[in-house]
Amino acid sequence: MRVLLTGHQGYLGTVMAPVLAGAGHEVRGLDSGLFADCVLGPRPADPPTHAVDLRDVPPELLAGFDAVVHLAALSNDPLGSLAPELTYDINHHASVRLARVARDAGVRRFLYASTCSVYGASGGDDLVGEDAPLRPVTPYAESKVRVEDDVAALADDDFTPVFMRNATAFGFSPRLRADIVLNNLVGHAFLAGEVRVLSDGTPWRPLVHAQDIAAAFAQALAAPREAVHNQAFNIGTEENNVTVAEIAAQVVEAVPGSVLRITGETGADPRSYRVDFSRVRAALPGFTARWTVKDGANELVRAYRTYSLSRHDFDRMFTRLARLSDRRAVGSLDETLRP
Numbered sequence: 230m231r232v233l234l235t236g237h238q239g240y241l242g243t244v245m246a247p248v249l250a251g252a253g254h255e256v257r258g259l260d261s262g263l264f265a266d267c268v269l270g271p272r273p274a275d276p277p278t279h280a281v282d283l284r285d286v287p288p289e290l291l292a293g294f295d296a297v298v299h300l301a302a303l304s305n306d307p308l309g310s311l312a313p314e315l316t317y318d319i320n321h322h323a324s325v326r327l328a329r330v331a332r333d334a335g336v337r338r339f340l341y342a343s344t345c346s347v348y349g350a351s352g353g354d355d356l357v358g359e360d361a362p363l364r365p366v367t368p369y370a371e372s373k374v375r376v377e378d379d380v381a382a383l384a385d386d387d388f389t390p391v392f393m394r395n396a397t398a399f400g401f402s403p404r405l406r407a408d409i410v411l412n413n414l415v416g417h418a419f420l421a422g423e424v425r426v427l428s429d430g431t432p433w434r435p436l437v438h439a440q441d442i443a444a445a446f447a448q449a450l451a452a453p454r455e456a457v458h459n460q461a462f463n464i465g466t467e468e469n470n471v472t473v474a475e476i477a478a479q480v481v482e483a484v485p486g487s488v489l490r491i492t493g494e495t496g497a498d499p500r501s502y503r504v505d506f507s508r509v510r511a512a513l514p515g516f517t518a519r520w521t522v523k524d525g526a527n528e529l530v531r532a533y534r535t536y537s538l539s540r541h542d543f544d545r546m547f548t549r550l551a552r553l554s555d556r557r558a559v560g561s562l563d564e565t566l567r568p
């Protein structure tokens with residue numbers, strides 16, 4: 230298939246592009262390059278790129294594609310809370326517009342990178358499946374719920390949206406992110422010898438490796454229409470339903486000599502959910518999430534060591550909010566986050 234991969238210069242996109250190409254697809258990227266230079270280790274080879282802002286995509290750009298894999302977004306809770314209106318413009322309105330112009334151009338499949346944070350304040354220890362009530366607690370998660378609702382309404386005989394509700398990602402990508410929980414805790418342990426948990430450690434967080442997310446998307450592209458049409462899928466594995474305290478304990482093991490401190494200074498975190506992943510296993514029989522949290526922690530330590538991760542890069546280059554603030558401050562991004 231000819232596949233347009235948006236957000237291909239991000240953390241997940243940089244891992245996914247070669248996986249999709251390896252599955253035989255002809256991949257083109259679309260990205261405004263917010264983090265294109267945020268690379269740890271050798272610079273990856275990107276697929277041919279449309280350097281375009283999602284909000285400005287000309288409809289004719291979609292001509293000739295069989296599928297769109299839509300990752301581009303302001304991609305975390307702190308970013309969403311900093312600029313809620315930009316989060317809704319980019320994540321919600323521009324995404325729905327992209328789906329509409331894709332459908333009008335004859336694109337048949339539209340994989341959307343949603344998130345398990347749509348379950349938000351689900352609380353409790355029960356597993357939440359895709360039909361559970363959605364209780365987003367941040368503008369970021371709310372933007373994802375709105376896209377799911379609006380794009381589902383576009384589904385028809387020729388246009389198949391699929392909503393991939395990813396667990397929180399972890400693991401090495403050449404375009405690293407330091408602001409997701411495992412990558413973050415491993416970084417602090419590696420750089421400062423301390424694993425510091427600011428919450429009380431009790432919230433549940435389902436985790437999934439970036440490579441496993443890429444594998445799930447590749448399977449969802451290839452799946453028969455009736456297996457995936459207009460459905461939501463949780464992407465991950467029950468084995469990686471872990472509490473923040475359990476994640477921290479794995480990190481301490483992976484970084485010898487590091488110590489664990491649960492400060493509790495931010496109080497209870499309302500974002501807590503344990504997730505049921507049985508639907509994706511039934512729909513995509515070739516898919517299993519293979520990476521454990523422990524293997525991911527060890528992989529990250531190796532990468533941080535091999536590429537000599539520095540404190541400055543960890544805090545400024547690989548932390549989404551800091552990177553965007555720095556780029557705005559020097560004028561390489563305007564107030565609307567356009568280059």
Ligand SMILES: NC(=O)c1ccc[n+]([C@@H]2O[C@H](COP(=O)([O-])OP(=O)(O)OC[C@H]3O[C@@H](n4cnc5c(N)ncnc54)[C@H](O)[C@@H]3O)[C@@H](O)[C@H]2O)c1
Nearest residue numbers: 236238239240241261263282283301302304342344395398
């Ligand atoms: N990483 C996770 O833990 C996780 C979990 C669940 C869902 N997701 C979703 O997966 C997708 C990818 O996440 P990621 O971790 O790779 O994020 P990321 O921030 O690393 O990458 C996002 C990419 O989108 C691009 N982008 C942002 N705004 C744009 C715009 N207006 N126009 C064009 N390009 C734009 C950025 O330049 C960047 O390359 C996002 O939609 C995110 O919400 C991520």
